[in-house]
Amino acid sequence: MNTNSTPRLFAPFTSRGLTLKNRVMVSPMCQYRSEAGGPSDWHLVHLGQFAIGGAALVFHEETSTSPEGRKSYHCAGLYSDEHVGAYRRINDFIHAQGAACGIQLGHAGRKGSTAGAMTGFRPLNAADESRGEAPWQTMSASALPNDDSSPPPRPMSKSDIANCIDEWVLATRRSAQADFDLLEIHGAHGYLIHQFLSPVSNQRKDEYGGSLENRMRFALELTDAVRREWPDDRPLSFRVSCVDGGGGIWDINDTIELCKRLKTVGVDIIDCSSGGMRGETGMSLVPRVPGYHLPYSEAVKAAVDIPVIAVGLITEASQAEQILARGQGDIIAMARELMAQPGWPLQAARELGLDDPWQVQPPDYAHRLRRRDEVARFTLEDSANADDPVLKRLVSGSDRAAHE
């Protein structure tokens, strides 16, 4: 409890021309509810609830820069100008609640052409084709399949690489048109950029494979191109798998090197995640304990001197406050806990002793909940205390709000 000053979780955060009203971020969450790449009413309600709940930064899910970059036919995309209006509609709503909007652009590479998360990312097959969802040829750094059940991807030629970067630039332009405030490049979780970074999936012999310098080349060229397109006053973040995960090779030292380079091409914030890349080394999977990425975000922040997003089983207000105090994060990203409790920021504001905690929600919610909580202070015994002004108002029936 901190009654003398604003809790860190509710202090603003500024990067370039964007100021977030607090440090709570809705982490990107794929919904598999898009229609031909565009968002549906599901997204308006799903994302809108977090803006009402008081989160400062509401991220849309991983959004593909090309149809083939999707994991499934139901994944989000921003690969057509026709998508822009539907995203802007959602962003208008989020902005009206005082929150900012983030877009995470991504490309699944060899992890594409699946039936989605609910099937454990089963590769699409002939049965799917008969109902209109034909498998497609995926592409990656090398012709190495994601796992034993996946077909091999096509290794990308130099012109594939150039086309892919062009598609990212176009999606970046559309993101600005759709009024996103912050753009994140998804370089984590075993997707295309990560497929170039890790030697597990990159066995190229050209200048995009081999040494660390070469394996970082695709990520850095792409980021540089995106930064040039993305408006100067809007921040750019990059999500990285700080370590590959079970059996992997890419480690935190590689991550720190990459992040130093990303900073030089204009990345403002590093989003520290892990995993998505399996191999056969002795590297172990990061154990899923509360705050499981914090050692990585702390290391990146210290070594690179750049703001970092902390994510991974952060569920408690005191935990979030401690992460900010210890320099393990500048922004607190949450996914599953916010799914369970979209109003978590209000609960956290109460727990951390923010003055007028209700202010974290829109004024109409704040007004009603402030009044409700005032009334909840009273017990039946208090009815003897006729001097209390709030109680008097209630007893006299002048408080009609609760009876509307």
Ligand SMILES: Cc1cc2nc3c(=O)[nH]c(=O)nc-3n(C[C@H](O)[C@H](O)[C@H](O)COP(=O)(O)O)c2cc1C
């Ligand atoms: C339903 C769901 C969908 C997700 N989709 C994405 C995604 O689109 N992009 C991404 O980088 N991470 C994705 N993640 C990972 C989350 O952003 C987050 O990093 C992870 O769930 C850990 O945070 P948590 O413990 O607060 O849930 C997803 C997680 C969930 C639960």
